[in-house]
Amino acid sequence: MESHLGISISNLSRRFGRTTVLERISLQIARGELLGLLGPSGSGKTTLLRIIAGLEYQYEGCVMIDGVDASALEVKARRVGFVFQHYALFEQLSVFENIAFGLRVRPRRLRPIETEITRRVQQLLALVQLEGYGKRFPHQLSGGQRQRVALARALAIEPRVLLLDEPFGALDAKVRLDLRQWLRQLQRELAITTVLVTHDQQEAMQISDRVALMHDGHIAQVGSPTQLRDAPASGFVQDFLG
Numbered sequence: 001m002e003s004h005l006g007i008s009i010s011n012l013s014r015r016f017g018r019t020t021v022l023e024r025i026s027l028q029i030a031r032g033e034l035l036g037l038l039g040p041s042g043s044g045k046t047t048l049l050r051i052i053a054g055l056e057y058q059y060e061g062c063v064m065i066d067g068v069d070a071s072a073l074e075v076k077a078r079r080v081g082f083v084f085q086h087y088a089l090f091e092q093l094s095v096f097e098n099i100a101f102g103l104r105v106r107p108r109r110l111r112p113i114e115t116e117i118t119r120r121v122q123q124l125l126a127l128v129q130l131e132g133y134g135k136r137f138p139h140q141l142s143g144g145q146r147q148r149v150a151l152a153r154a155l156a157i158e159p160r161v162l163l164l165d166e167p168f169g170a171l172d173a174k175v176r177l178d179l180r181q182w183l184r185q186l187q188r189e190l191a192i193t194t195v196l197v198t199h200d201q202q203e204a205m206q207i208s209d210r211v212a213l214m215h216d217g218h219i220a221q222v223g224s225p226t227q228l229r230d231a232p233a234s235g236f237v238q239d240f241l242g
């Protein structure tokens with residue numbers, strides 16, 4: 001098989017009992033690409049992300065990450081960073097320890113030494129513009145700051161793939177707009193293959209290289225924002241983008 005950098009999904013199906021939640025999905029996401037994933041509630045977006053992340057493994061079909069069959073990789077070895085809608089920070093840990101978490105849980109032989117962990121966390125704090133916030137606890141941060149800590153934590157493991165499930169869902173419009181642009185810039189700089197699930201069409205259209213629109217476990221259309229807007233493949237796509 002041709003080696004493909006990025007994510008390559010072929011004929012992926014997922015059933016829960018008799019319900020088919022993903023049905024023969026095929027999708028290529030190039031290395032460094034930002035794919036926006038849109039679709040109605042229940043269409044299978046989170047399920048797809050969880051499979052790529054290695055959090056669900058009962059599926060049919062094939063998921064390759066940078067040319068390697070994902071089912072052969074343990075979750076930790078996949079180097080996938082993820083951020084979910086409700087900032088799942090560890091409330092009892094400082095900002096510093098939240099970011100360091102993914103490095104500390106590595107097996108000893110892969111774990112960086114303490115000075116290296118400190119260096120990396122400081123670097124990430126600067127990257128997400130939270131220098132000096134390391135000693136704070138999550139409850140001492142604003143929503144946007146928490147979300148940036150969650151991103152820094154996801155980036156700490158130097159992910160090959162970044163999966164974002166409604167990461168800005170809980171934020172007000174202004175903060176959301178700022179964070180969205182900031183994320184886009186960061187994602188470009190680091191060239192991380194990224195899938196961003198969002199309910200916000202405008203958000204998807206504005207920052208995605210391509211958008212995939214899901215419908216009942218299928219991909220209704222995938223293409224550039226312009227393609228979806230100007231040449232919707234079906235009535236569903238047209239209605240959804242309204």
Ligand SMILES: Nc1ncnc2c1ncn2[C@@H]1O[C@H](COP(=O)(O)OP(=O)(O)OP(=O)(O)O)[C@@H](O)[C@H]1O
Pocket residue numbers: 016021039040041042043044045046047048
């Ligand atoms: N563990 C599970 N057991 C049974 N059904 C499930 C399970 N997880 C998800 N589903 C079903 O799979 C379908 C897709 O769910 P999923 O969470 O992927 O949707 P989604 O597109 O992320 O929706 P939302 O936009 O509301 O987050 C839904 O009908 C859901 O009820």
Ligand SMILES: [Mg+2]
Pocket residue numbers: 045046047165
């Ligand atoms: Mg979801």
